Amino acid sequence: MRVCGEHGVHAVIYGAGPRTVLQSNAKRAEERLLPGALRRATTVIARTLLDLAWTAWETDG
Numbered sequence: 001m002r003v004c005g006e007h008g009v010h011a012v013i014y015g016a017g018p019r020t021v022l023q024s025n026a027k028r029a030e031e032r033l034l035p036g037a038l039r040r041a042t043t044v045i046a047r048t049l050l051d052l053a054w055t056a057w058e059t060d061g
């Protein structure tokens with residue numbers, strides 16, 4: 001993400017787990033993830049992709 005920002009590319013990081021890297025112990029062996037958080041995050045991403053695909057299909061259709 002840092003590389004994107006350095007080149008003026010806007011990006012969003014989204015995923016399952018606590019709100020901050022410090023709270024989640026991200027990128028460490030003891031990374032924390034509550035049960036169900038991964039399923040909820042996956043559902044949001046899947047629905048977003050479906051919405052984007054549907055919008056593109058309607059535009060081309």
